[in-house]
Amino acid sequence: xxxxxxxxxxxxxxxxxxxxxxxxxxxxxxxxxxxxxxxxxxxxxxxxxxxxxxxxxxxxxxxxxxxxxxxxxxxxxxxxxxxxxxxxxxxxxxxxxxxxxxxxxxxxxxxxxxxxxxxxxxxxxxxxxxxxxxxxxxxxxxxxxxxxxxxxxxxxxxxxxxxxxxxxxxxxxxxxxxxxxxxxxxxxxxxxxxxxxxxxxxxxxxxxxxxxxxxxxxxxxxxxxxxxxxxxxxxxxxxxxxxxxxxxxxxxxxxxxxxxxxxxxxxxxxxxxxxxxxxxxxxxxxxxxxxxxxxxxxxxxxxxxxxxxxxxxxxxxxxxxxxxxxxxxxxxxxxxxxxxxxxxxxxxxxxxxxxxxxxxxxxxxxxxxxxxxxxxxxxxxxxxxxxxxxxxxxxxxxxxxxxxxxxxxxxxxxxxxxxxxxxxxxxxxxxxxxxxxxxxxxxxxxxxxxxxxxxxxxxxxxxxxxxxxxxxxxxxxxxxxxxxxxxxxxxxxxxxxxxxxxxxxxxxxxxxxxxxxxxxxxxxxxxxxxxxxxxxxxxxxxxxxxxxxxxxxxxxxxxxxxxxxxxxxxxxxxxxxxxxxxxxxxxxxxxxxxxxxxxxxxxxxxxxxxxxxxxxxxxxxxxxxxxxxxxxxxxxxxxxxxxxxxxxxxxxxxxxxxxxxxxxxxxxxxxxxxxxxxxxxxxxxxxxxxxxxxxxxxxxxxxxxxxxxxxxxxxxxxxxxxxxxxxxxxxxxxxxxxxxxxxxxxxxxxxxxxxxxxxxxxxxxxxxxxxxxxxxxxxxxxxxxxxxxxxxxxxxxxxxxxxxxxxxxxxxxxxxxxxxxxxxxxxxxxxxxxxxxxxxxxxxxxxxxxxx
Numbered sequence: 115x116x117x118x119x120x121x122x123x124x125x126x127x128x129x130x131x132x133x134x135x136x137x138x139x140x141x142x143x144x145x146x147x148x149x150x151x152x153x154x155x156x157x158x159x160x161x162x163x164x165x166x167x168x169x170x171x172x173x174x175x176x177x178x179x180x181x182x183x184x185x186x187x188x189x190x191x192x193x194x195x196x197x198x199x200x201x202x203x204x205x206x207x208x209x210x211x212x213x214x215x216x217x218x219x220x221x222x223x224x225x226x227x228x229x230x231x232x233x234x235x236x237x238x239x240x241x242x243x244x245x246x247x248x249x250x251x252x253x254x255x256x257x258x259x260x261x262x263x264x265x266x267x268x269x270x271x272x273x274x275x276x277x278x279x280x281x282x283x284x285x286x287x288x289x290x291x292x293x294x295x296x297x298x299x300x301x302x303x304x305x306x307x308x309x310x311x312x313x314x315x316x317x318x319x320x321x322x323x324x325x326x327x328x329x330x331x332x333x334x335x336x337x338x339x340x341x342x343x344x345x346x347x348x349x350x351x352x353x354x355x356x357x358x359x360x361x362x363x364x365x366x367x368x369x370x371x372x373x374x375x376x377x378x379x380x381x382x383x384x385x386x387x388x389x390x391x392x393x394x395x396x397x398x399x400x401x402x403x404x405x406x407x408x409x410x411x412x413x414x415x416x417x418x419x420x421x422x423x424x425x426x427x428x429x430x431x432x433x434x435x436x437x438x439x440x441x442x443x444x445x446x447x448x449x450x451x452x453x454x455x456x457x458x459x460x461x462x463x464x465x466x467x468x469x470x471x472x473x474x475x476x477x478x479x480x481x482x483x484x485x486x487x488x489x490x491x492x493x494x495x496x497x498x499x500x501x502x503x504x505x506x507x508x509x510x511x512x513x514x515x516x517x518x519x520x521x522x523x524x525x526x527x528x529x530x531x532x533x534x535x536x537x538x539x540x541x542x543x544x545x546x547x548x549x550x551x552x553x554x555x556x557x558x559x560x561x562x563x564x565x566x567x568x569x570x571x572x573x574x575x576x577x578x579x580x581x582x583x584x585x586x587x588x589x590x591x592x593x594x595x596x597x598x599x600x601x602x603x604x605x606x607x608x609x610x611x612x613x614x615x616x617x618x619x620x621x622x623x624x625x626x627x628x629x630x631x632x633x634x635x636x637x638x639x640x641x642x643x644x645x646x647x648x649x650x651x652x653x654x655x656x657x658x659x660x661x662x663x664x665x666x667x668x669x670x671x672x673x674x675x676x677x678x679x680x681x682x683x684x685x686x687x688x689x690x691x692x693x694x695x696x697x698x699x700x701x702x703x704x705x706x707x708x709x710x711x712x713x714x715x716x717x718x719x720x721x722x723x724x725x726x727x728x729x730x731x732x733x734x735x736x737x738x739x740x741x742x743x744x745x746x747x748x749x750x751x752x753x754x755x756x757x758x759x760x761x762x763x764x765x766x767x768x769x770x771x772x773x774x775x776x777x778x779x780x781x782x783x784x785x786x787x788x789x790x791x792x793x794x795x796x797x798x799x800x801x802x803x804x805x806x807x808x809x810x811x812x813x814x815x816x817x818x819x820x821x822x823x824x825x826x827x828x829x830x831x832x833x834x835x836x837x838x839x840x841x842x843x844x845x846x847x848x849x850x851x852x853x854x855x856x857x858x859x860x861x862x863x864x865x866x867x868x869x870x871x872x873x874x875x876x877x878x879x880x881x882x883x884x885x886x887x888x889x890x891x892x893x894x895x896x897x898x899x900x901x902x903x904x905x906x907x908x909x910x911x912x913x914x915x916x917x918x919x920x921x922x923x924x925x926x927x928x929x930x931x932x933x934x935x936x937x938x939x940x941x942x943x944x945x946x947x948x949x950x951x952x953x954x955x956x957x958x959x960x961x962x963x964x965x966x
Contacts, residue, residue: 131420137380138424139431140852141373142467145522146432147439148367149459152525154440154451155363159355162450166286167351168227169320171329174288176202176696177342177680181314188339189332195324198225199316201305202289203699206639206820207298208264208273211256213822216247217292218265219318220305228322242304245276249283251296263298264820268310268668271641271791272818276300284450289318290696309668310755342680342698355449362443364526369609371519374470376602376854377424381474383595385417389482396482406483413479414472421471425464432463466518473511477503512550519546557601564597567900585893592865599858600901603939606854607905608912611935615913619928635804637774638795638811639666640819645793647816652797655814657807661797662713664703665781665790671698672758673751674744686741695741700776702752703794704784713796714778719746719765726780732761733778739766752777754788797821851938859946862894874959886955887948894947895940902939906932 159166173185182199189197200221207216223240237246245263247255257263259280264273276298287297300308306315323329329347336345346354389396399409437453444451480503503511520543572590575583589596640648642665652661671679679698687695705712707722714721717736738744748763761779774794784790799807804823811821876886910932 131384134380134384134420135424135427138377138421138467138471139427141370141375141377142425142428142463143432143435144366144370144373145466146429146459146463147436148363148370149462149522150432150436150454150456151440151443151451152363152367152522153456153459154454155359155449156356156525158444158449158451159352162230163348163352163355165230165450166355167346167348168230170228170323170326170348171321171332172346172351173319173321173336173340173343174346174696175317175319175340175343176289177683177698178340179311179315179317180340180343182316182319183314184340185316185319185336188335189321193323193325193328193332195322196225196228197319197321198222198228199314200226200302200318200320201309201311201316202287202318203305203309203697204289204291204295205308206266207251207255208820208822209255209257209261212254213820214251214254215291215295216251216265217287217289217295217297218300218305218308219287219289219297220300220302222302226320228320237299240279240299240301242301243276244279246280246282246299247278248285248296248298249281251298252278252281254296265298265300265308266639266792267308268791269307271643271793273820274308284445290694341678342684359449360526364523367523367526371522372605372609374466378470378474379598379602381417381420381471382478384420385413385475386478388416389413389478393482393485396485410479410483413482414475417471417475417479418468421467421469422464424471425467428467429460429463462521466522469514469518473515476507476511480507512547516543516546516550519550520544560601561594561597564600565593568593568596571896581888582892584889585896588865588893589896595865596897599897600904603854603858603898603901603943604905604908606851607902607935607939608909610851610938611906611909611931612912612916614931614934615909615929616916618931619913620917636797636799636808636811636821636823638797638815638819638821640793640795640816642791642793644816644818648793648795648819651811651814652795655807655810657800657803657810659798659800660711661795662705662709662711663793663795664705664713664775664778665784666775666792666794667702667704667754667784667788667790669700669702669752669754669777669788671700671750672753673749674742675748675750679751682742690741692737692741694737700752701774702754702777702779702784702788703775704781704790705778707780712778714767714775716765717768719763721765721767722778722780726764728780728782728786730759730761730783731764731779733765733767734763735769735776736766737769738776754784757787759783759787851942855942855946858894858898858943859950862890862947862950870954873955877959883955887951890951890955891944891947894943898940898943899936902936905939906935909935 164170179201182197185199186197198221200219202217202219204215205218207214221237221240223237226237240246247257247263252258255263257278259278261278262275263278264275266272267274282297282299285297286293289297303313306313321332323332326348333345333347337343396409399412400406433455440451440453520539523546524538524542568589570590572586572593575586575590578586638648638652638661645663649663652658671683673679674682683695683698686692705722707726708724712721714733716733718739719733722731722733732750734744734750744750744763746763746765749760750763751758751760753759761777767778797811808821808823815821873886877883910929
């Protein structure tokens with residue numbers, strides 16, 4: 115009976131209840147999805163760890179490649195069932211349409227992998243002239259099954275063709291930049307042939323053990339005897355996979371908490387106006403002997419019904435959204451995720467929905483209960499009351515909120531912690547208190563500043579046209595409500611603008627940086643034997659303004675200042691967690707030091723000069739100075755083929771987004787100690803005819819040569835990565851914006867209910883419905899403009915900060931989304947305002963005076 119009464123009470127003002135219900139549902143839909151995914155990810159990782167690893171134990175020896183025989187001597191035959199090796203490195207790849215970088219992995223197709231073979235079922239028949247390629251790379255190269263791609267042969271500089279046998283999906287390799295460039299799979303002997311390596315060389319190994327519990331001891335032996343190696347067992351892979359999902363899931367959870375917080379504010383405002391309109395009912399209940407506690411329970415039940423209904427709608431919506439969201443997140447994280455409805459997530463979502471409603475309603479219900487029946491019955495119409503909870507009650511509610519947030523976030527907030535679940539809950543609870551405390555202080559300070567601004571704005575009503583008098587008066591008189599609305603809407607705008615500005619401007623900023631860093635917008639790579647032909651072609655091709663060349667050879671660091679380089683790289687990798695530090699291979703370019711126009715920008719020290727010709731001097735990538743502690747005057751030993759060369763560092767050049775070279779030395783030095791098989795030309799083509807020049811070069815260059823745009827190669831790879839991630843995060847951002855807009859609609863309904871007598875009087879004296887609607891629109895559009903401008907400004911600041919972490923130097927931003935953010939804020943606010951206010955404003959004055 116009580117529940118029916120609560121439902122009837124909510125249905126008295128259906129539009130207000132609808133906006134409130136939708137706000138709760140949107141927030142809880144995201145909450146339900148995130149709660150389910152938080153439990154699905156560890157479950158999926160535990161079930162698929164063997165498939166993700168491919169063996170009981172995987173060995174990665176990128177810093178110092180080893181051999182399969184050496185590894186077999188470490189792992190006794192009695193401990194292993196089987197063992198296979200692989201060689202992984204990066205190379206250049208060309209198709210009929212595109213040229214790019216790619217990660218090359220040589221495998222034994224008869225045995226690789228030991229587990230998860232269903233993802234590589236067609237590997238078993240892989241021939242020496244065939245290859246499998248990741249879908250990401252295939253889309254970038256514009257190739258499909260049956261097409262031909264070519265890889266560089268480091269022995270003679272020629273391009274070796276391969277026919278694509280199939281595409282690989284859902285596989286995340288561990289080698290540096292494989293997620294960005296994609297991977298091509300060849301037979302193991304063919305990969306060694308391409309890179310000019312001795313038979314048996316490996317930098318990855320996969321071991322199937324008789325007893326997987328022995329993996330820890332075997333892992334320690336391998337890492338001890340092979341310097342710079344890393345052995346990964348199933349537990350390590352689980353921890354790595356879960357840690358890799360932490361950041362993404364945490365951001366999604368925080369967005370869902372933001373939506374729930376906005377929903378809580380909406381519920382509080384709804385219950386406040388509901389209590390104001392029903393204070394006479396409260397007085398009558400008290401007069402006939404009902405206790406305050408019983409009356410409070412009755413109104414809290416209405417809030418609980420609202421929260422429960424919103425939770426059910428949110429769960430249904432979340433279940434529908436979750437199926438598509440799971441596939442997207444699985445692809446992004448490289449984990450095989452399958453959507454499953456979790457009973458614990460359903461229960462937790464309902465509990466959170468009801469508790470958020472109760473906590474939000476507690477303050478207005480408590481305030482209404484403090485007014486005496488005589489005071490209530492003496493008033494006419496809606497009566498406002500002070501809402502101020504006792505400190506103890508506030509503290510209890512705060513602790514309950516922190517407890518729920520701690521339970522919700524403990525799996526992702528402390529994903530890398532090996533501690534027990536109980537300790538994680540306690541730690542997450544404490545962190546939640548600190549974070550929520552900071553947020554509350556920030557919101558309070560911001561609300562105070564916004565409130566002061568609206569009070570000052572309200573005082574301008576006498577200086578503005580008459581049409582703005584009522585809107586400015588309302589903005590100034592209800593400055594607290596408007597300040598809170600501005601914060602809520604500006605956060606929604608901020609999330610949308612920041613995500614879009616970052617995604618849209620990252621590519622253009624990278625292009626600008628590369629144009630500034632590289633002296634040349636085209637790159638031509640060719641076999642050294644075709645040097646004369648390529649040089650003649652470049653001179654004869656229209657649109658080319660200049661070029662410089664360098665001999666290219668693959669090398670590797672051996673020693674740094676007399677110490678083993680592997681020790682420096684391993685220590686740097688532990689500090690920086692940067693992917694390139696896991697590989698000691700380096701591209702060595704030999705140039706003519708007498709040429710003034712070089713393809714690099716010196717950041718420290720000096721560049722190569724004419725007097726360096728024939729001397730063992732080198733210019734290194736600036737990253738090596740920062741990460742390895744190398745300085746000018748230091749000595750680095752580089753292995754070129756089978757010869758060690760000791761080089762003195764004279765300077766460092768600027769690092770680009772794409773690193774085509776790691777070391778520059780005089781060409782005469784490179785020819786003396788090595789056998790460079792390829793040439794690299796940095797070509798400066800006319801900006802207006804770059805594509806035409808590129809097409810002409812591709813037609814006229816010899817078969818060993820490829821020409822491509824440096825910018826285009828990076829941008830296409832970057833765009834593929836961004837498309838998946840930015841779309842996902844933009845959707846999450848739009849959720850928070852939608853919740854904020856629904857709150858605006860709810861507030862419009864509440865505001866008009868509070869002012870219904872004023873509206874009735876204005877209509878009685880002849881003010882038309884259209885003028886009233888324009889007045890309400892003007893009030894909310896001013897608020898939306900302010901919130902949109904503030905949100906866009908902060909979104910711009912966040913985007914600039916994020917871009918500065920990725921792009922060095924000047925960032926040239928396209929600010930279109932700042933204007934779109936303001937326009938989106940005003941447009942959606944206008945639509946919601948009209949929908950929320952039209953029914954109330956169109957009502958007759960007599961009906962408004964009679965209404966509840």
